[in-house]
Structures are given as structure tokens and as C-alpha cells.
Amino acid sequence: MLDTETLVQQFDLLACIQCGKCTGGCPISPKSALNPRALIYHMLLGGDFELVSRDELWDCTTCATCGMRCPKGVKAYDLIIGLRGQWIESGKIPTTLRAPLTATLNQGNPLVLPREDRTLWADGLDVKNVAEGAEMALFTCCENAYDPRVQPMPKALVRILRAANIAFGTLGLDEQCCGSEIRRVGESGLFEYLRDDNLEKFQAAGVKKLVTTSPHCYNVYKNEYGSPGIAVEHYTQTVARLIAEDKFKFGKKFEATVTYQDPCFLGKQNGVYDEPRAVLKALPGVKFVEMDRSRERSVCCEGGGGRMWLEGTNTKVRLANDRIAQARETGATVLATACPFCFLTLSDAVVATGHENDLKVMDIAQIVNAAI
Amino acid sequence: MTQSALVIGGGIAGIQTALDVADAGFKVYLVEKEPSVGGRMSQLDKTFPTLDCSACILTPKMVDVARHPNIELLTYSEVTDVQGAAGDFRVTVKKKPRYVDMTKCTGCGSCAEACRLKGKIVDPFNAALGKRSAIYVPFPQAVPLKYTVDPTQCVYLTRGVCGKTFRCKDACKAGAIDFTQQEQCVELNVGAIVTATGFDPFNATLKPELGYGVYPNVITSLQFERLSSASGPTAGKILLGGKEPREVVFIQCVGSRDATTGNLYCSRVCCMITAKHAHLVKDKIHDARVTVFYADIRAFGKGFEEFYDRVRAEGVQYRRGYVSEIFKRGEKLVIRSEDTLLGKPIETPADLVVLSTGLVPRPETQPLANLLGLGNSADGFLAEAHAKLRPVDTAIDGVYLAGCAQGPKDIPDTVAHAKAAASAAIVRLRRSEQWTVISDQFTLSTTH
Amino acid sequence: MTTRGFLPVTNGDALDATREFLRTLFDKQIIDALLVSVEGARNAIMPALVKNPTRLDRANPFAPVMPFNSARLVSMLTRESADVRLGIVLRSCEIRALIELVKFNQAKLDHAIIIGVDCIGTVPIPTYTQTRDQTPDWLAQVFSAGKHGDAGAMPLRAACAMCEQPTPAHADIALGFIGVDSARALVVELRDDLAAQLGVRADAADAEARAAILANLIAARTATRDAALQNFRAQMKSPDGFASYFAACLECTNCMNACPICYCKECFFRTANAEHAPRELLRTAERHGAVTLPPDALLFQMTRLNHMATSCVGCGMCEDACPHGIPLTAMFRAVGARTQKIFDYEPGRDVNAKPPFMEFRRDELQHIGEME
């Protein structure tokens, strides 16, 4: 049994007028029992509310469309995160979630890989430690750090920054998970631990400026770490700025028709729409096209909110598959994104839909790198 | 004591205030920044719930205002300075050059026919759905019916040269066109000022998820008015790109009741505007499927609920749930929402989507408010002296509010509010003498 | 309140007793003058204004013939107030017409004493005047028919054959012979004060028998009426029903002249307003091929119908006056019945009831109402 009264207060649910905009915009609701409005209503009505029968809570991607659209400022996704927290607290942790959580605590990453392997991606790149003196710290997402499929992205970024003569460094083996997805699966205790630990490490290393490879890290540092006095940028912002400041010379053409998937945590949640596009449009040879559903109307790839590790109830076709079809409608040959989750889900989807020869999923960093 | 009043804004509120104050025998200066009086109401097709043709009921009032011996109309003019206090305001009004001699222009329209830019300039009167020339009257029933050169568009005024010869000047048989006209300032001395500067429709591009500006078949309610109007760009036919929509969707509360836009308030008129539009679609395209998405239907005025009943009876579907987003699938738009009464997310196909946009304060009212020393309410509209008891008075003695400058209102409420402002102004103009007891002047006879 | 009693008949001559009774009204100074039908030369029965009671020796209110609806005459006599107390001997239909005229300010009853008489029905004037010599005792027929409540043997006028109000209402004094043996006595019902003055004692004998005979009579008449109205309505079913009904109308206006209710000083159809310019008639003829002359016969009938429909009392004088025998009574009664029902209005029933045109009630005609 839940204390709905507290949840109502905590998540400001009294503001809700039951207009349904949250459910109407939810990318998951059409194929899952997930209905944020009804969820809120049940909270408002109070009384008996059994979490256990609500497996669909694990379907939420925390893309935050519900909250962005809400005319009364209610954040349904926060409520869902809170409910997941209740679930976790009750000890009934979904089986597929146990290993990532444990690994994050022990190894600083949810991929269940050793802490000491974190910098393997940078082997041979001679990346400095930020403590050695750098104007900015590069923060690698666990995915980028460990998953070979997305490791090329930080590598590309390193080359880009060097090309612009930017002095940067990483936290080295002190770098660990930002906690964004940990918080989103409801493990707030672990998140708080990571936050405090990370902040301590940033402070120790004298980090004043942080550039993240993932929008999820960007979001969590920018919005959920309090105000630690650290300027946070997503790398697309950094690169866009450097291009605007004319810090690059592009030696090559990147001849392709490119469209772009807005990562929810970059676009909808933080309003960073223009910089990634500015970067792509600045590249010689790139013909940039928009998908119909872009920017504020973009669609989640279904990679966030811990969906990378969760089963949920949602067994229907993944949204990423739809996205491939939509990208192909534009005539694009390259589907760009700026998020490791997006990259992975979209890459899977390209394979699943049998379009690996028609459409290439690339991170913006990779594309920029290809043009330098 | 100055026996005259200034009314700023020539929409229905300003017109009504001016007429009432003038009818009471006072001189009224009516200042309108556009070339014609008429305001927003002149853009409307029909009015709810009676379906009166808006122009048909407004035009006589516009004509009355122009004809009234006590009213001096200052169109295409703006207030630039206000000094003094109640009873003795000194107001500077800037008369913008029309580049047309009002005394000579017959309103024949030959100049607009001849203009090089004929049919090329986006027509704001038609809510950007139509095109006009650089020399123009805003609409056919304009008062005064005198042409005006748009200085931001005219080839001559923007580039210094317009071919070998001015086509408009050649075309004008009355010799009315005069590019030497300069801005003029007039000084007015008035006892009371009524601010009736109206509202703007909400800028729907601020709700990007609804696709306005992206899809040509997503339009605003003001655009629908022009589409439906016999004097509009489609001569009253509901046509988009030459095609008649089969499935029409109306979306409520676009820019109202919405913290994401900062407009927490209800715009008061949109529910009924949509009901009217839904009726008009049904009236013009009998078999059209019309759906209205809403959260609360606010049909509160006289005859409104009855009209809402009528529209539902005509087969318009009301589905409870705000629309979350719009995208395209093939030729159709897809409207994503939840039907909150079914508890199910739904997708509704549409050929035409009409956004029922709310009312917002006009940005250009703010400098005027500053000149007058007026404050704003939390919603950004001009603040009245007391929310309950003094809806037309302001914190400044002698300055009153009329119509939507104070907050969203429908036409009858605007007219009532404007007349109330007129009453306040009349009272202010008549004040100053020492009143004596006259309440006993009635008694004709008293019997027990 | 009223007193019911008997007027004794000596010598079996009810008419004589009646004449004596009327004289008594003069003697007791109840009236100063009397309007009553009298026998004239050539069998004519004509109303006369009697000032000298000795002239009542030819009075005959029971003659089964009605040259006039005397309400018109009462209007003539009472329009301006006079201090003459006027007695008026009238049949039911005449009283009803009079009540209507009072409502239209065309008659005043302030100083009038209405003496109502039973009417078993009247015969056409020619029938009466031409046959009286051969069947000298019309009166005997009347009293006999009255006694049995059955005038089947009499060649009644169409209006009378469908008259369901044989007894007078609203009379100060009512003399009755229907359902009683008039050779012995007449029923008299009169105001209490008059009863006292005239020495009429209350006597309810035979009341039930009279009531039963009246009920039978009324039932039979009602049946005749309904058949007549149904017949009329059937004729109206065809599109040109009204036109063919009046095909023979000359617009002679005799009907109007005979009508007790038509009170206009001058009929509109006789004024210059109703004249047609020759040019107009020629143009209409050209437009339609031909135009019936006189041109306004149907308009005239329509107008009369419009003016009369609520007030028509069904006396049938119009039909008697029509040179072409157009069955006007059935028309007026049929249309009147419907119209009067709509307004819940019965002409002649109540002098205080306002005619429909003079009264606005919020709840009337709601079924017509606003269409939306």
C-alpha cells in the first residue's frame, strides 16, 4: 500500500486538471498500459493502490514529454520515477535490474564491467587527467566508455577538441556513473551516493567546466546535482560554439543526406535543438533534412529511463523502429544522433528493420570527425 | 476643466466608449494605430451564439463613430506622450503619414490594382492567408475608406525608387497619392482617457508540438475566421490548398490555462469560438467529421450553453482531453491525445486542424501603459483598480480601461465593459462643480 | 345567484304567457324598453324596439326563424351609454355574439337585461314565410319538438342542425321550453333579485327530465356538427380545396353584412385601398394567363376568416345571406374550432375572457415556438 497523500504533495499532483495531455503525448502509452493521467488520478483519489499489479511503470522511458506538455506544470515522469523508487524500496527489484545496480555501486558502471577498465577506450589517445590542468573536463558516459559499439564516439570527440586546440582532460579512473538512469529506475539512494561521490571528485580535481558525451549525463549534472558551480555542456554545444568561433578547418567533405534524432534529454528536457543542427549544417557536403517529427515533436527512441536494462510489459514494436522508417522517408542516408542510448537503440532498429545498407546511424561527433 | 475625452484604440471597445461619451455631449478623440477602426471584431466572420455576421453588426457602429459630430477620428495615429492629470491631460498624438491625401482619396482602389506588389504582400487582416498590395485598405468596409501606403513594403519607400513611374500615382485619378507626407504631431487637451487597446491572439508557434507554422493545414482560430468569411481569401469556402477538408479537428486552450506558455489564465472566448467554428464547418461541409478536443467547456454566457447543446446535436464530437502533439502520416495529420473519458490514448486523423488560440496582452500596449502610469495584473493585462468592485478604473485618476486590454472578454462583455468605462469617463468629465442636494427634486406627490 | 322556477301557462298558450311575462317587466320597472321579435305583415318576423308594453301583443320570441342575429342591433342600441334599462330577448347564439361584441367595445351591457330563450332551431326565412299558411302552427311544432328534444321534423338551417347550445347562457332571465310541457308551464331561470321582484318561486321539479332531454338533443347535434366539420375538412385536403370551395363567390359581401361580429365601420375591401389599377390587373393576367375577377374574392374570404375565426359563434347568418349557398357555417365552425382550441378560447363563453389577439401569454403556442 502506498501513501498516496505524500506522493500527491511531493509531486504536486493537485495541480493536475486531468486534461490527458501527458498520456496523449506519451510515446509508450499507445502500446502499454502506462497512462500517466490515470496514474495521477489514482493518486489524487487516494486509497488503495497496488504497485505490484502495475508492471507498466517499468515501460516509462522518462523522456519527460508528459511533463513538458503539461499545462499545469505536473511532472508525471517524476511521479513514475518516485513510484519505481517505492517499488525498489519494497525490495521487489526487477531481476534484470539487479546486476546493473550492484555493478554501479561496486564498479561505478551499470554494464557490470571492471572499474579499472573505464579508460580503456582512450588507449593510445594520450588523454590527460583533468587534474593536470585543463580548461574543461570531458565526461564519458558509461556506455561510451565501455560499449565498443559507442566507443568511437568519445574517440572522435577527442580528435575534434584537439583540432580546435582545446585543453581538456578526463577524471581518469575516478570517473564513474553519473547516476541519471539510476535515479530514473528509482534507486534514489544509490543516485545520491553517486552524486555526492562525483561532486567530491570534481571538486578534488578542480573541475569548473564539464563537457558530457551523453545528454543523460548532461541533464543530470545540469539539473539534478544542485548547483555545484560547474558549467555543464553537452559536447554538441561545445562543438557548435567552436564552429561559430571558427576554430575548425574542415578538410573533407561529408557527402551525405543527414537527418537527426533529437535525444529527449538534450532536446525536450533541455531545449538544446539548434546546436546539433548548427553543427551538422556547418559540415561541408552535408545535406541536412528534418524528419517530420523533430525538435519539440521528436519521438523517444525508448533507450532512456533504464529501458536499456528493463523488460517491462511493452513487447510491441519499438519506437526506434518507427524512427528508422521516418528517417528513411526524408531520403536521408545517415541518421545522426548525439546520445549513446539513441545510437544503440537506433542501430539495433536499423538491423531489426533490415535497413543496414540504406541507413547508417552515426553520432554527430563521428560525422564531424569524418569532415576534419 | 476640459470637456473632452481621449479613447485609445478603435476596436469595438473603443468605438463603444467613444459613442457613449460623445452621446453624452462630450468631445471625443478616438485614436487608432491602424488605418481603419474596427479592430479584431472586423476580422471575425460570425459571432456566437447568434451567428450574426460580425461585419454586418460592426459596420454601422464604425460608420456612426465616423459620422458623430462629437467624435474626432485619428486613425493611423499613436499616442506618444501624456502629461498632466485627470481633468487636464495634455496628450501628444503622432499621425503617421499615409502618403495618401485623405481629402482627395475616394477609396476607389485603382492604386492598389496598379501597385507593383499587388497580390504579393502578406495580408495581416486576413491573418496571413491572403495577399494585398503595398497600398491598401485593411478591409472593404474600412472606416475611413482611405488608402494607405505600407511604408515597410512600398518599393519606393523602402528602396527610394519604384520603376520609371509610380504606378499607383498614375492610376489615381483623384491625385491623392503624396509621397512627400511627413509625420505630424497633434496636441490634445482632455479630461479623461480610456485605454481600449485590445489583445493579440496567442502566437501558436510557441506551442511547437502542435505543428503550427510547420503544416499549412494547421491554422489558428483567427485564420479560420478569415477562411470562413465571405470577404476572406476563399470567399467563405473552407478550402485549404483548394481542397475541402473531410476531417476537421479543433484544439482548445492553445496558449491558455497553460503554464508552459506562462499564460495561466483562461481566455474566456475560445470555447465558444470553437463551438461556432465547428458549427460553421458542419454548415458548409455537411458530412465533415468534426472533433473538438477540450478539457472543460466554458459555455457560460447568455445562450452559450444552449449553443453548445446545438453544436453537439449537429454531430460535432467533443472528446475530453487536451491534444499533446500533431504529426503527419501520409497525407493526413495525426492528432495525438488521450480521451480521458475512455482512459485511452488515441490518434485522430485530420485534414484541417484549427488551434483555438487564446488572447494575450498586446506588447505595444506596454509603452502606452508606461506613459499613463498604468500597472499590469499578474496575467500581463492592464490592472484595474479593484478586481471585484472597480473593473474599469485604474490606479490613475481619470484613466480608465475598456475591453480586452484589461483581460480576455467576449463581445457583449467587452461592450458592457466599454460602456462602463464610458460611464466612468462621463462622471469624471462632469465632476468638479460643487454638488448640492438634489435628491428631493423628484417628488411630484406623496400620498399616505 | 339564480332562481329556477316555472312560468305558469294558462289556456295552453305559452306565447301568451310569455307576452304577459314581458309586460310584467315593464310594469315592475325592470326595463324601460325591450328588443324582441314581433310578427309583421306577410308573416315576416322582425326585431322591434318596443317602448310601449301594449305593443307586445305581437311579440314572438319563439318563432323558428332568425332574420337577424340581433347582437348587431344591441350593438346599435348600446354603443353609447344611456340610462335606459333595455331588455333584450335573444337566442343563445345571439347572446354569444353579443358577448363577443362587448369585448370589442361594440356593445355595452351596463343597463341591459338579457332575456334568453330556448331555441330548438330555426328554419330558412323563405320556408317560414311561404309555408306558414299551409302549416299554420309553426309554434306548435317548435313546442312539440322542444318537449321531446327532437326537431327532426323541422327543416332546420344548417347552422341550427349542428347547434349544440340550444339553451341560453349568460341571461339575466332565461325562458325554457325544451324538455318541458310548454302547454302547462315554461321553465324560468333568473337572477335572485329579479325572481323576488317578479314573484318567481324556486321549484326544481322536472329538472332532471329536462336535463336528460337536453343532453340527448346536444349529443345528436354534436354528431351532426362533427360530420359537417369532417366533411369540410375532407374538402380542404386537396391543394385547391379552399379555392374550389369559394369558386362561386362573387365578393358580394352579403356574408359580411349578415355577420354579427363583423363590426368594421367600413370594410377594407370597399375602400380605395383595395382597388386595383387596371395596369396591375392586366400585368397579373399576363403573368398567369388569366386572372379571376373580381380579383380579391379569396383574399376577402381569407381575411374574414382571419378576423372571425376566434369569435365566430356559428349562428350561420352568413350562409343564409350567400346568394350562391356556399356552406359557410361549416367552414367558420371548422376553422374556428381549431383556432379556438389552440388559444383555449370559446367565443361567447365569458365576457371577461380576452380574445386571443388581445392577450399575450408566455406559455401559448410553444409548440410553434422558436425552431432552434
Added chain:
Amino acid sequence: MKPRIGVYICHCGLNIANTVDVEATREFARALPNVSVARNYTYMCSDPGQALITNDIRELGLTHVVVASCSPRMHEPTFRATIHKAGLNPYCLEMANIREQCAWVHADKKFATLKAMDLIASAVAKVAWLVPLQTREVGVTQAALVIGGGIAGLHAALDIADAGFPVALVEKQPYLGGRVAQLYTTFPTQERVADLLAPLIARVTQHPHIRVIANAKVEQIEGFIGNFRATVRTRPAFVDATKCDACGKCVDACPVSVPDAFNANLTPRRAIYRPTPNAPLVVDATQCTYIQDRVCLSEPRCVAACDRHAIDFSQAETVSELNVGAIIVATGASAFDATLKPELGFGAAANVITSLQFERLAANPAEFAKAFGAAKEIAFVSCVGSRDATTGNAYCSRVCCMVNAKQAQIVKQQFPAARVTIFYADVRAFGKGHEEFYDAVRQSGVRYRRGYVSEVYRRGAKMIVRAEDTLIQKPLEVEADLVVLGVGLTPRAETDEVANLLSLPRSGDGFLLEIHPKLRPVETAVDGVFLAGTCQGPKDIVDTIAQARAAASSALAPLCRGTVKVESATSTVNDEMCAGCGLCVATCPYGAPALNARTGKTRVNAVLCKGCGACAAACPSKAIQVMQFTPRQILSQIAVLA
């Protein structure tokens, strides 16, 4: 002289031109008898359109003008002024309505064109018979009567008085403030009504231009704009205010106990009572057993109880006659009688109250605490007697949503532990600050459940509220300790009386009817009579005040000017033809015709006549005719069509 007629055919943009071949119509018109010129133009009502007409009048010497365009309702004044400007008598104009009666109702262009031609031919036939009429003005009594001393009447009276004119404010009750006086607080600002009302009433009662006549009734109104004569009957208080020190002994002594209507019948009062907490004592003559000759008989107990001999049963009614130039009707509205919805349990159970009763309870902290302090669950029911065909009130009452919200918030603020639920179908928070207030009310913990309440019944000490929660599609039974019915506003029972007094029509919802719902919301069918406040339809306080001041503005025009124009096309009587039947008198809504006692024939008071023609239609002999609509004129019009 042969008439010279000009015919002007308007395209009305495409309104007409789309359906009617305007050029063919023009050619047809040109060939009609007496027509000198026929033209068509896009918008005849525009300045250049009018210029066409004035030029022709001057240059071609036209004597009469036909404009074929829209309904004359709007533009007849426009074109009358046009031809007048060119020197013609403004009444030598006829309009053919080829828009509403032709173009808008037909689709077939051929037939619509033929019909337009017929209508024009018909207008041409009539116009030649039109005669010049004179425009007329009458003087104005520069004083006003305001009927109703509620918030609307108070504001209307103040504006007129502040503008310098005497105002008589007649109030039926012995106190001022009307319905608003019964309220506890306002929404959305939650100000105490008493604090707002007291200064307002003081300003009115102390105003040198306002004569307050309370406890009085307007019995009769005669006359016309500028020259009304009102008869006002004032009931005596039977208490000498100069002697009374409001000690209350008389009240204690009074044997009568009746429900106190001011207190929404929650408490009883005596026959001698204080109508409001601050008002002076009065005797309710309808209840006083001395006046009604019952219990008290010769020795009224109140008189005996009063040490100061303030009670004076010798006081008599007074009848005053007032001359005024304008009248403002501000007679207000009633709260819906909740017993008409028996399924909601009002009257059957003490813990079902109306929103008006809530206000009275809230105004009395002790009573309020007694009623609400222990309640765990309180249900508010929306739309009781509004939006409800079963009650005949199809309309929305405009204020109840916010009243519910405000009251729910009051409960929540004072008794935070109480569970407060509002059942609704649409929340109508449309006024300035209302949506924000609705937001705040939800934030205070008030629950909104979508679904009208179907029934309320007792189970033990609790009331069961039955409804469907339409958002979860489940029927509900909510146990409530108290149920508050958000009753709507209805026309006052005496609306008919007021309507008859002034010959005012009522709209379909039963409220008094304004003359045009959009642009003339305070004017009535009777010139010089204006509507203020809820007598015209439900309104909240702020809208009521705006409308009241609007009515004042309308009233101020004739008062300031000192004269008014009256209709010229009035009816006239042909004495020869008049039979004096009085049909015209009964038919006229304005009281213009009257039977002359001497001649027995009708005379028309031309100042009252609006030229509506009802009399002419009713008159069987056409003895009464409206100028410009005489039988000759109309028949010549018809003859063309025959």
C-alpha cells in the same frame, strides 16, 4: 410630379453577388416604371457606395431611393442618413432585402436572381408611395430611477448621481445590498463582502443626489423615454428610527417565528426584526400578528416591550410619484430552488445545504464551526439547476463553479483535515484570475471528480453521494457528512411583474431580454429602460458592476443631452374607420394607442410609438396604419408579385 427612383444593388462582397446575378438584376431594375437610374456596387454601405447615391440624387434629381442589400434592421439608418445628406427626406427610402431573404437562403443562382428581381420590383412599386416624414425630438426629465438596490443598482445609481443627476433608488427589501449582502466572501480574492459593501452603501445613502426608497415597490410606470412617471409604494417600517436604540427587546417579545430569508432560511426570525445585522429594525407586515389581526390583537407585545415608544403602528404606506427620464432595472436573480431536484436530498436532510446557505453559515464563525468542524467528508455538487433540461434551465449560471471553488477552499482553510470533493462536468473558471484561483483551490487539497451527482441519500448519519467518476468510468458512492449544492441563478419569481410593469420581453431562459445580445447588452426594447446585473442573466460581481455602469452610461446619454429623438414612422388613426374595438390598444407593446373616452376611438401617442406595426396588423378595418407601411404601400408591393 412623377417619382424619379434610383435603385442601388449591393454585392455585399460576395454575400449577394455569389448567388444573385447583380448585373442582370441591375438591367432589370433600370427598366422598371419610374426608375431613373440603377447601379450596383461591392459595398453600398461603404463611403463610395453611399457617394454613388448622393451624387445621383443631386445630379439626376431623384425623389425616391431603393437600396437592394441586406435587412433594413442594420443599414436602414445608414441609407436614410445618406439620402438625407443629399437633400432628400430620409423616409423616401425603401430597402429590398436580397441578402437574408434571397442570397443567403438560396443556392440556385438563376432562381435567386429572379427572386431578387421580384423583391426589387416590389420595393420600387412601394417606394413611390412613400411620403416625407419629419424627425422629432422630445425633452427629457434629467433624473433617473433605479429599480433594485443590489450591487448592480448601487453602482448604476452612483454613476448617474456622480454625473450630477438625481437618482431614486427603489429597493423592495428594507435593506440595500441585495443578494451580494448575503454572501460571505468574494472569489477569487476572498475579500469579506461586508467590508466591500458597507462603504459602498454608505456612499449611496449619503450621496446628495440619491434618494434611497427602501422597503418599497414600483407599482406603475407610465410615459416614455425622457418622460417616465413612476408610482412607488413604500411600506412603513412601523419603527420610528429616531427613537429606536435597537435594544432588541421588541424582537424578544414578538411571538412570531418565520424562516429568515436573508439567512437562507437557516434560522428563524421574528415579525419585527433586523433585516441585516446592521440594518434598522422593521416590522414585516405580512407576518406581524397585530397587523394581520391574529395573536397580538389589540395589545402588540413589541409595543409593550419598547421603553422608548419607538414602535408606531399608525405609520401608513406612502405612495410617491416620480418623474424621471431614464430607468435602470436591476432587480437581480434568485438562487435555484434546490427542492426541485428532489434526488439531491435538499430539504429531506439537514446536512444537505445550498451554496447560499453555506455563505450564511460561513458568515457566522460559531455556526460554521458547528456545522463543518466535525465533518470528515464534504461534497460539493455542481450545476444544481443549471445546464439541466429537467429543470428547464438549459443555461449555465456562470458563477457556481467559482462559488464552489471558493467555498471548498474556505472549508479547507478552516478545517484542513476535512476531505473536500467537488463533483463537476466542466470547471468554468473564465474570469480574470479565476483559472489561477481554481489552480490554487486544487493546490489547497480540494479534490475535483468529474461526474455530475446523480443522487444523494441517507445511510445512517451520513449522506451517500452517488455519481459516476467519468474519468475512471466507475460508479461511486461517496459517504459525506455534508453536501453543498452549487445552486444556479434563476430569474426572480417577480420577473413577470417587472416585465409587465415596463413592457419588457424576456429571453428563452426567462431573464429579461436585451435588445441585441452582442452589441447592445444593456438596452431593452423600451427606449430609456436599461438592464443592469443579473436580471438580464447570471453574472458574477465584477461583470455585474461592469454591466451596471454600462447601463448608467446608456442612461446618461439622454440625461446629459436633455432631449431625445423619437420615431417618425409612427402609426396614425383614421377616425372615420375606427370602430373603437381596442385591439390595437391590447396589441401594442409600448402603450402608444389608447381609446379616447369621449370619442370612443383610438388615439396614438406618437412619442411612444415605435412604428412596429402590431396595431396595424391587428386592426380589422385598417383604421390604424403605420406610416411607410400603409395598406396602399404594402398592397402595391404585393401587386407586383401577384
